[in-house]
Amino acid sequence: MAKPPKSMGENTPVTPSIHLLKRKIGPSPAPRMLTEYENELLRRSAHEISAVTIKILRQKDE
Numbered sequence: 550m551a552k553p554p555k556s557m558g559e560n561t562p563v564t565p566s567i568h569l570l571k572r573k574i575g576p577s578p579a580p581r582m583l584t585e586y587e588n589e590l591l592r593r594s595a596h597e598i599s600a601v602t603i604k605i606l607r608q609k610d611e
């Protein structure tokens with residue numbers, strides 16, 4: 550899994566998958582369809598965000 554640059558802090562709202570997707574896509578001059586790999590990065594990011602959200606909610610319950 551790709552890791553965000555060291556300059557990104559713990560509270561940065563970018564998951565490793567979104568960081569990789571942003572690097573891969575970059576600015577686009579025109580709309581286009583995402584590739585299967587790019588779609589997988591979006592799905593992976595959703596799972597990463599869910600895991601962090603669950604962890605935070607569990608910590609609040611303690």
